[in-house]
Amino acid sequence: MTAIDFTCCDLLDANEALQAQGRLAVLPPLFKSYGALTRFAGPAHTLKVFEDNALVRAALEQAGAGRVLVVDGGGSLRTALVGGKLGQLAQDNGWAGLLVFGCIRDAEEINACRIGVRALNTMPQKSSKQGFGSVGAVVDIAGVKIAPGDWIYADADGVLAAAQALHA
Template sequence: MSFATCDICDANEDKIATHELAVIPPIFMRFGNVTRFSGQAVTLKVFEDNVLVRSTLETPGNGRVLVIDGGGSFRCALVGGNLAALGEKNGWSGIIVHGCIRDVDEINACNIGVRAMAPMPLRSSKHGGGMKDLRINIAGIAIHPGDWIYADADGVVVARHALV
């Protein structure tokens, strides 16, 4: 896959004004062995509970990107090495966590792209809460199920339609 988020932004400035294209503010760190990834978004809204994250990553990813609105919590990790490996095995192209991850060395060994706010060694709870396939908001940017996510070393952009 060959794209650059800078080129996407430059070629689609008109879509930024109409909110068909948005750039997530630079709040994420890069993890995983894949630095450039893209795909349609599958959205989750969870808070300090990753049961829904696991059950989603257990399904075929088909090149999609799992976008997790974890409320920006720094109190526990929502994704660790086992879940990143599960995502890789099941064909997810990337995972974006508005929150924390753990097992950084394990995640960095996986052939999947991961963006998260920070590492945190404490695991999440396992109560089974959360919602799937809904509009979420990360750092002021709305992300709908099916939106296109493009991530590389320069950042993460969200488009209503495929751009590359």
């Protein structure tokens, strides 16, 4: 897959009307950057889970096809939803990146993977693996609604969610 050339600042400047219409949103600056790629973009595949990463693994076992896995973990800081093995799985299966409204672990392993990851923080405590949650729902990531297929753009300046592709 060819890398998408963009900056979040330029996309915002060029799409003020979409932002005014509520079709383009800037996520709050809560997310830390992990993974070898500091810039990534792709259509969203959404999950809603809470301190349980079985659905995260199931999603990452599928072909990513350049998508961004958006995980609404409820903002929990008590357990990690993604670790090094899942980071490697995301890389191997062609995911563009991960946006985790929660924590990751094995940060050094994830940083070695050729993917981009945004998460609230790191936490060594692993999550449960019971499979509770939902796939393909509209999720709320720090106050921003993201639907399956919305475009996620992330770079050193932040994260955007758009109802359509913004890049040329």
